[in-house]
Amino acid sequence: MRPVLEVSDLHVHFPTPRGPVKAVDGVSFALHPGERLGLIGESGSGKSTIALAVMRLIKPPGEIVRGRILLEGVDLLGLSEEEMRRRRLAKIALVTQGAMNSLNPVIRIRDQIIDGMQAHGIRLSRRGFDGRLTELLQAVDLRPDVADLFPHQLSGGMKQRVCIAAAISLRPAVIIADEPTSALDVVVQRRVMQTLRRVQDELRAAVILIGHDMGLMAQFAERVAVMRAGQLVEVNGVREIFARPQHPYTRLLMESLPSLERRGSSLLATARAAVARTTSGGNDS
Ligand SMILES: Nc1ncnc2c1ncn2[C@@H]1O[C@H](COP(=O)(O)OP(=O)(O)O)[C@@H](O)[C@H]1O
Ligand SMILES: [Mg+2]
Numbered sequence: 071m072r073p074v075l076e077v078s079d080l081h082v083h084f085p086t087p088r089g090p091v092k093a094v095d096g097v098s099f100a101l102h103p104g105e106r107l108g109l110i111g112e113s114g115s116g117k118s119t120i121a122l123a124v125m126r127l128i129k130p131p132g133e134i135v136r137g138r139i140l141l142e143g144v145d146l147l148g149l150s151e152e153e154m155r156r157r158r159l160a161k162i163a164l165v166t167q168g169a170m171n172s173l174n175p176v177i178r179i180r181d182q183i184i185d186g187m188q189a190h191g192i193r194l195s196r197r198g199f200d201g202r203l204t205e206l207l208q209a210v211d212l213r214p215d216v217a218d219l220f221p222h223q224l225s226g227g228m229k230q231r232v233c234i235a236a237a238i239s240l241r242p243a244v245i246i247a248d249e250p251t252s253a254l255d256v257v258v259q260r261r262v263m264q265t266l267r268r269v270q271d272e273l274r275a276a277v278i279l280i281g282h283d284m285g286l287m288a289q290f291a292e293r294v295a296v297m298r299a300g301q302l303v304e305v306n307g308v309r310e311i312f313a314r315p316q317h318p319y320t321r322l323l324m325e326s327l328p329s330l331e332r333r334g335s336s337l338l339a340t341a342r343a344a345v346a347r348t349t350s351g352g353n354d355s
Contacts, residue, residue: 095300111297
């Protein structure tokens, strides 16, 4: 099967007075239709920069200095800004890190989502939009009347669900979710992840989940790519990564499980159980 997204030899630099920061330094990977790929690595390793580069949203003076990004066979780096704009949201959507805090505080949820659709040329009657909005909100387990609220009237988990609803509004083939739950408490995190998983399944979208929580990764991803200092040091099936991490850095990540330890042993136990399930060779659905 041809990959839906293929990144080859991607280099992204941010100039500084002391020379360029090579935030992404020769990264290549492929994402298959419907696949769930986890992208992990410590803070500053270049995960968000990959996401922004794939969306062509790197802000100058940051620059993609080399590489190829094929989306459904089309090189995004060769497109005009207008052609790229039309593909964002429609073909590839990003839930940015901290997205829930970037919702416009003075615009109702309804209009935030509909504005995005209209910007892509979707023309529906008021009733048509309302119907679609209800569908989208239900898909992320929100009540339809959330559409009438402002962001400050929602909890963090609800805001993150709104961001997911907006991201799927045009049924993209690829969704990138950059640490979509890291600002939420553990119980809410798990529920939001379950929602993302179900939405992904219904849409048959490919998803890149960026994060550093091994427990959530183990439950969500089929394959895991490990970043360190701008490079991918290991890409493997989730079972293999957990059972037999190849790279010393991956082993370190597995051993430390820092975010899990901090949140107490019950979650750690859950994560270990999840890993045991995925590594047992039995039910991995
Ligand atoms: N706008 C920017 N200007 C300068 N440096 C940046 C910018 N964005 C990211 N970087 C640098 O690029 C590297 C990777 O950052 P990032 O992709 O945000 O990492 P991650 O998402 O893995 O935490 C870091 O060293 C960071 O300081
Ligand atoms: Mg980041």
